[in-house]
Amino acid sequence: MHIVSREEMQAIDHYAIETIGLQGAILMENAGRAIFQKLLPLLKKEDRIGVIIGKGNNGGDGFVIARCLMEKSFQTDVWVVPAKKELTGDAQSHMGIYFRAGGTVRFIQDEHNTFLKKVNEYTVVIDALLGTGVHGEPRSPYLGVIQSVNQSQAMVAAVDLPSGVPANGGQFTHEAVQADHTYTLQCPKLAMYTKPAAAYFGTSHIVDIGIPNIAFREQEVLRRLWTREDVLTSLPKREAFSHKGAHGKGLLIAGSTEMPGAAALAAKGALRSGIGLLTISTPEEIWTAVSTHAVEATYVSRDDIQFDHYDGIALGPGLGREKSTAHLVKKALSHDDIPLLIDADGLFHLKSYIKLLKKRQAPVVITPHPGEMARLTGLTIKEIENNRFQTAKAFAVNHGIYVVLKGKYTVISTPDGNQFVNDTGNAALAKGGTGDVLTGMIFAFMFQHQSLLSAICNAVHLHGMVAEHLTLHSHSKLDVLASDVTQAIPVVLHNFYRDTVC
Numbered sequence: 001m002h003i004v005s006r007e008e009m010q011a012i013d014h015y016a017i018e019t020i021g022l023q024g025a026i027l028m029e030n031a032g033r034a035i036f037q038k039l040l041p042l043l044k045k046e047d048r049i050g051v052i053i054g055k056g057n058n059g060g061d062g063f064v065i066a067r068c069l070m071e072k073s074f075q076t077d078v079w080v081v082p083a084k085k086e087l088t089g090d091a092q093s094h095m096g097i098y099f100r101a102g103g104t105v106r107f108i109q110d111e112h113n114t115f116l117k118k119v120n121e122y123t124v125v126i127d128a129l130l131g132t133g134v135h136g137e138p139r140s141p142y143l144g145v146i147q148s149v150n151q152s153q154a155m156v157a158a159v160d161l162p163s164g165v166p167a168n169g170g171q172f173t174h175e176a177v178q179a180d181h182t183y184t185l186q187c188p189k190l191a192m193y194t195k196p197a198a199a200y201f202g203t204s205h206i207v208d209i210g211i212p213n214i215a216f217r218e219q220e221v222l223r224r225l226w227t228r229e230d231v232l233t234s235l236p237k238r239e240a241f242s243h244k245g246a247h248g249k250g251l252l253i254a255g256s257t258e259m260p261g262a263a264a265l266a267a268k269g270a271l272r273s274g275i276g277l278l279t280i281s282t283p284e285e286i287w288t289a290v291s292t293h294a295v296e297a298t299y300v301s302r303d304d305i306q307f308d309h310y311d312g313i314a315l316g317p318g319l320g321r322e323k324s325t326a327h328l329v330k331k332a333l334s335h336d337d338i339p340l341l342i343d344a345d346g347l348f349h350l351k352s353y354i355k356l357l358k359k360r361q362a363p364v365v366i367t368p369h370p371g372e373m374a375r376l377t378g379l380t381i382k383e384i385e386n387n388r389f390q391t392a393k394a395f396a397v398n399h400g401i402y403v404v405l406k407g408k409y410t411v412i413s414t415p416d417g418n419q420f421v422n423d424t425g426n427a428a429l430a431k432g433g434t435g436d437v438l439t440g441m442i443f444a445f446m447f448q449h450q451s452l453l454s455a456i457c458n459a460v461h462l463h464g465m466v467a468e469h470l471t472l473h474s475h476s477k478l479d480v481l482a483s484d485v486t487q488a489i490p491v492v493l494h495n496f497y498r499d500t501v502c
């Protein structure tokens, strides 16, 4: 499923209408009807429903929903913000259809006080005020209407976007509709996956309005959600006659005397995700501590690493930021025919050797959280958070690497500019150590998948699913530990393999 910016959605819309010939009024009819069908199971006959309509096409969708509600005899009031003559195009057409079908409306301008009273009596409000066409802070009278909707006790169902939320996300401080349900047309908009916009959507529902796929292909939308189906069709099959050497001989350079746990967690993540052979390079003082948790691994001292003995290298978790560990990053980068995964303190050192990235033959994957990304790019964390998609893509393309920008919705960017969004996981993962586990999972998958991209995306998806599994069955979001995540990988993998179609 694609994820689009406001401009991409408008271009797709335009292509569907002008090139394919699927008229705007038909798309509007499809939109309104499809939302109504999805809304229906949530409605009760005794509900008092207010449909609130703005002057653009979002309002036009509202007229179609109002007609569907009227046809099924729901107690509905339709409130219109603009004057009648301000409605144009498809919205005007659907207002006409609604009237000729027997519908009536009330204008907020004419009955402002009645509207304020009524909005508090509704049990359901349909927000069809503003959609993807909004620019900046909602102006009067929209802002006042939005405030009244937010103060009411009604269940709020937003059409396409909660009104006032910018489709492209990014920072905003003005008031916007706080929806309980949002019915997003055709495909998610960027706002659904960015802060603070994501918090306004309530439960999101994607509504198919019938725009043909060719419209997305022609507009070359390079961003999409990585779904369960993607995982099921790309999880690797383990050949019956395969041997340990066929599933990756990996070197994990991680851990320090202060942070032995990071090495153990990354190792455990890799071992639980099917790596064939794992060698861990940590300071010798902590071999015993780490090997208690990763008995299946072998160990090599930092001075004796033979880089070209391995199919891939992961480095960074708990490595430490001392100068003495920096040369390991440089050496790993210089062995440019070996795939490399860099995380945590490895990213700290990477900044000094960033020019080496472009010189490499074999792929590089980095897994920064926003703080690490800020340091790498020279931007602030706020700037990263406000432009997650743009900054991750620019960095991946400019340096020819895969960037896994971690967060509530982890964004995976490829060297050729494609982006994939993960929507699994929860706040149980907001703890030290869970990133180390993810590094181990990605590392193990790198050796076992047909494509590096599906290896990364599957690891991120499953890591999130493990958190969801734990909080659904046995843990709270508070008490999940990174080591619990490593322990629950098997049950989640087991469930996926049970359902797998490959």
Ligand SMILES: NC(=O)C1=CN([C@@H]2O[C@H](COP(=O)(O)OP(=O)(O)OC[C@H]3O[C@@H](n4cnc5c(N)ncnc54)[C@H](O)[C@@H]3O)[C@@H](O)[C@H]2O)[C@H](O)CC1
Residues within 6 Å of the ligand: 009, 012, 013, 024, 027, 028, 031, 054, 055, 056, 057, 058, 059, 060, 061, 129, 130, 131, 132, 133, 134, 135, 136, 137, 138, 139, 140, 142, 159, 160, 161, 185, 186, 209, 211
């Ligand atoms: N995706 C599709 O293919 C379809 C989407 N539909 C719906 O159409 C809207 C987008 O419609 P558009 O007319 O472009 O914009 P809006 O309805 O969001 O309204 C814009 C309207 O509001 C004015 N405006 C802009 N900024 C502000 C502001 N800050 N304060 C007040 N007013 C503002 C602007 O001048 C316009 O007049 C999409 O979201 C879907 O709901 C189609 O119905 C089906 C196809």
Ligand SMILES: [K+]
Residues within 6 Å of the ligand: 058, 127, 128, 129, 130, 131, 158, 159, 160, 161, 162, 163
């Ligand atoms: K809306």
